[in-house]
Every structure is written in structure tokens, then in C-alpha cells.
Amino acid sequence: MVHKSADQNLLGELRSFLGDRARDGEFELGLYSKDGSVLEGNPMIVCLPVNTEEVQQIVTVCRKHHRPFLARGSGTGLAGGAVPVGDPVVIATAKMNKILEVDLQNRIAWVEPGVLNLDLSRELSPLGFHFAPDPSSQQVCSIGGNVANNSGGPHCLAYGVTSAHVLAIEVVLPDGRIAVLGDLTAEPPGYDLRGIFVGSEGTMGVATKVAVRLTPNPPEIRTLLLDFADVRDGAATVSAIIAAGLIPAALEMMDQRAIEMVEAFVNAGYPTDADAVLLVEIDGLAGGVEHGIEVVRAVAARHHVGSVRVAADDAERDLLWKGRKNAFGAVARIKPDYYLHDTVVPRGKLVEVLEKVYRIADAHDLIAVNVFHAGDGNLHPILAYDSKEKGVLERVHAAGRAIVTASIEAGGVLSGEHGIGLEKRDYMGMLFSAHDMATQDLVREAFDPDGLANPLKVLPSGSRCSDSFGQHVPDGAWV
């Protein structure tokens, strides 16, 4: 990709306070032109601020030059949210990675946005707490990215997604002012600005500090692996567990291909002859955990479970989870590239939609692998492919569109946790009327009337009046 050469006045101004932390080298720009999606954009300048004041200065300078800007965490987003479009200045939070304060009396921690999700939980662990949202990417993704995408993870089934775990956010608004949205009390006065900022994908400003809730570590944790000879029984077990009044801490499913792939990769002793496995985790006090295990056993027995393996110790538990959390890496054993999808369907429709996913993949001559958050109906079909094959990306995109359509038809939604970004912005019309979207845009405009913060994301082009930065959408965007 050829990058537009940097506006030298802008670069000069940024360097006056950032020094060599404002960069326009070809290598650096290449690095920041992509995220975890297949999309690619073109940053003009990359800045690496170390504090709120620097972020404020960057935003102010960008405004003066009418130059869009874009916050970026670790770039693991899968919807193209951090892909720079409209030649923006990228504000990377990598150097804002300090845990500022752990306040046990309020059960919160103030952290900078670049702190990595797992680093935070590791730091809290000796105190008996953790940060509940645990995306599968938690070793590398940032808290700022979690906030912007309202991220989830396996344990969000019982504990809720990021929004339920963020009390306050210091933000540099698109006009350069600094605000703290929300506060450490239960009922901040006025409208819930914090709530609307969470999940706004960087389009309402740059988060510079986040007050996250600390969740106490459960006294007991048990992890079970259930295998089924028929994926339909596995899916029916998911619904039946919930209907039986049990909300496990996590309830994940893997299909036959995923099991094979993962087993070859981590040797966790997954049953490779099974059609599907469920990974169920139950936590809490001893009695509740025992009761939960009984419920799971009874429900699974009614649905023809093969075997029920209860992890005997932490080591075995870690091994079972290692398989789940490394599933994406394991795809490389089948094909060099993959496209990870994210939709939600009612739990009762899991089987129906899964079967459609396989048919869609077959029809497009692709391999579909399913590893997903079954407990909340959050499908993650992985389409494995080899980008060297001619025309393969068109097939991947066509299959993706068909999967999204099938999910919506089943009463589902566009995204459970990865967000809309660029990837799905032109699909918004499948779920929302033009007027719904225009109303959403009013809210965005209240924060960013000039449309400088992460332009061209979330809402389809045409639904905004302020899309003034060239309508260029990067190659490969399946919009």
C-alpha cells in the first residue's frame, strides 16, 4: 500500500511535543495500516503519546488541520475498527500502559487504556480479584479496545460484558476537551454518557483512563468436558442447561473439526471421535458448584452425552482451557488464513444456524470450523482458506454475508462482541431502519459534530451528514 505523504506542517507540530514519538516511516505506517481483520487502510502519521495531556494536544492539533484521528489499542479487533480510513493520524495507546491505582475499598482499579487485559487480571490475582471480561485475545488486547468494543469472552455469560465492569472513563473528546464520564458512585447524576461511550468503537473520543470494576475470584471452580456423537445433542444440551435454571460461568462449544484441530495442537485429550464437545465451567460456593455439576450431568444424560470429564485439578483445567483459547492459532494446521465471524442467534436456533453455516461454507468451497460461546448463542464460525488461491476472498466475503443473513433471519444480531467497525457497517440496515440509524447518528454527532473521530465506522455511508473525508473504503472491505 502506498501511503499519502504526511502533511509536513501537521507532522512538525506533532513532533514539537512528541519528538520521535510522531512517526511517518514506511515500516511504521505499514504496521498500523491493519488490525485483526482482513481490511487495510492508510495512516498518515502514527503518534505514541504517554499521557492524557499529549493525547489532548494531538487531538487539538488534528482539529486545527481538520485531520481525522483514530485511537488504537493492540490492533486485535476483527471488524476493522482500528483500520485507518481517510488518512488519519493514528493515536496508539501502547505507551499508556500503567495500572495507576488499585482501590480495594471501592473495588476498582484506574488503568491506562494500553494496559493489556490479561496483565490486569494477573496483577490483581494475588489480591483475590480479576477483571471479568476475558476475550480469547486477552493476552494481547488492551483495556481501551475492550471498552471501545464492549468486548466479551467466555466468562461473560455469568458476569456480563465490559460495560457492566467499567464505572468511569476519562476521555479526550473529539473537540479536545477532557471529561470523566461516569464516576465511582452507583448513580452518577445526569444521563449515562459512560454507557453510550462503551461500545462506540473510538468514534466518540479517546479513552485515556478507565476505572474498572474488580470481581472477586470464586472460591471454587470446576471445569467439565462433555462429548456428543451428534452436534445437535450438544446444542440442545446448551439450551436445556439454561432452561434448567443454571447459568454456568462459561459454556463453550467446539465442533468436530475444531476438536481435531485443537487436539493435534495442544494434546489436551479431547475426544477426536466426537461430533461436538461442550466445555462447561461452574464456579461459586461449594454447594452451588456441586449442584451445578449434577444439573449438567442430568441434562447431558438426557441428551445422549458420551462421557463427562471433570477436570481433577488446576493443571487439567488449564489444559482444557488451553485447547479452547488456542483454537484460532490451531486453524493454521488446516489452512494458512482464516476469517473469524461473530453473530448471535437465540440459543434455541443454534443447531439450525450451525447447519446453515456448514452448507454455506460447502457452497462456497470453504472449510468452516466452529468454536464459540454457545451459552449466549454467540456463534464464531471460522472460514479457513489460503489467500494464495485466486478469487478466494470474494468467496469468503460472499459466505460471510450469507452467514450474517442466516443469523438475522433466525432472530439474531450482527455482532455479539467484535463490533461493527468497517466490516459490518453496511449490514446495519439488516437490523435497523434508516430512521433507527439516523437516531444513532444524532447521538454520535452530539459527541463529534465534525466527524473527526474514527470516521466511516459503525454507521453506513450515507446515513451521516458529516462523512466528509473521501468515501474511500479500503480494498477488501466487504461493504
Next chain:
Amino acid sequence: MSQRDAMQQEVDQFAKDVGASDPVTVVGGRTHWQVGGLPEPEAREVRAPEGVWAHEPEEMTVRCGAGTTLGQLSEELARHGQMVPFDMDANATVGGVLAVGRSGFRRLRYGHVRDLVLQIRHIDHKGRIVSSGGPTVKNVSGYDLCRLLVGSLGKFGCIAEVTLRCLPIPETTQWFTGSLDPFELHKKLYRPSSILWNGLQVWVCLEGVASDVAAQAATFDFEEAPGPPPFPTVGRLSVEPRDLQRHVTSSKLACLAEVGVGIIHTNEVTHSRSIPEVNLSLMRELEERLDPNGRLNPGRQVLNR
């Protein structure tokens, strides 16, 4: 006519009632009619549709008209062993609870009411139906306007239809009382549902399987209590949990504090805290965009300084 069509008709009718001109105010159960000040007298009163339209126990979701009372809702959910832990007056309506946006006394365990909201259809200032959020238990599709509607006192729109996440009714719910240090209890109990403290006495709500509740109670030498004590109703404060002790001990009139949450129910008159200038300007921008003529619940103030 299918049930879905019938519901749609009710929502359409509500949209007509709200209309596109002159001031309106939605009436719920009138249980907290005075919050934010009374509406202007010329405001036309309208009522949101009522009825539990779809409870799907396997999905743990329920869709209902915003005018449905909490009593109706709990009765319907309890048939399948489920609940929405709002903990408020049975005559209050779902729309009213969300418009006011205050949480119930088991917030310590169940979180804020906003986290139970999945989808809202509301009527905007022009009388048009707007849908936000999604019907599934997990969703990040688009800007989640539900977050703004909760606690908006109806000033961003009239809530017509709501989809909520339900929870299983626990096997045991038991209140206890004693004269222990509430802050020690908060440290030592695992996920209690509520810890209430009036400065002298503590009430604790424990939920879960019977053996866990009994075991926790035995550790702390609790006495069973029939329920929470009466809540002082004159004022309501929310403070940082770490400042709670100071507020309670310096309170001159009766109060009851939610330990770990930081809400204090008191018989003293309380005033809403001031909103920082930058936040206030953003909030005004939102009001101007979502209700440019100020016809929704005029007279009431979310932004009283």
C-alpha cells in the same frame, strides 16, 4: 391476527398517542411521579402498552409492553422459575423503572437495571418508532441507545416495548440480621445479594443453594430475618463505597445504606450532585438533538444544577 401483529398494533397506537406535536408525559404507575419535578400542566398524559408479550425461558429473555407492571411481569416469569431482579413497587411499570433508572436493593449481586436491558423500542419526539439494542442476550450491533434511555426520565423518548434478560429464581433467598461490621462482611462473604446497614444493625440477603446459604450464615452467627427493614424514603444519596461509613455515622436522621454499592436511603432531604461543566454541555447537546422542541416530559429536569 397473530400475537406479533397485535403487539405491533399496540406500539403503533402508542406512537399515534405520543404524536408529533405538543407536550406529552408518559404515566407509569405514578410511584415516583415527583422525581425530577412535576411535568408542565399542559403536558398531555399518555400510557405505554402493557402485557408480557413473549417470555422464552430457554433464552432467558422476556419482551413486554413498557406499561406492564412489575407485579404482572414477576407473576408471568415466576411460572417458569425466573425473575427480573428489579426489587421495586409491584405497581411500578417496566418503562417507569427504566425511565427513572434507579436500581433495586439487590444491586450488589445483580448489578444495575440497565445491564438487564437488551432491546428497547421507543417513540421519538416526532412520533416515530426507534429500535435499539437487539433481542439476543449478547449484542454489540451499533450505538446502544438503550443506555441513554435508561435514566432519561422519558426526555429522550417514550419507551414503548422492552426486551429484558431474566435470571433463574435462586433455590433459597434468605435475609439475616446481626450487629456485625458490615465492611468485614462485605470482604468475607462471597457475592452476597445485599448488605444493608443503618449504623447499628446489619441486614444481609444471601441467595443460592440452601447448603451454601446455611454455611455462610453459620460462619457469621447470623439470625434469620423476615426481610429487609423499611427503607427511609425522603432522600437518596449515592456515594463512593469507601465513603459510606462516614456518611452514615454523620447522618442526623434515620438512614439505610447499601454496603458495597454506596447508595444511602435516608430521611434527610438530599439534593442531586452537580454535573461537571463538560459533561453538562454534552448532555445538553443530546437533549437538543433528541428532542429539539422540548416536548417530551417538559418541566422535568435530569440536568438540574
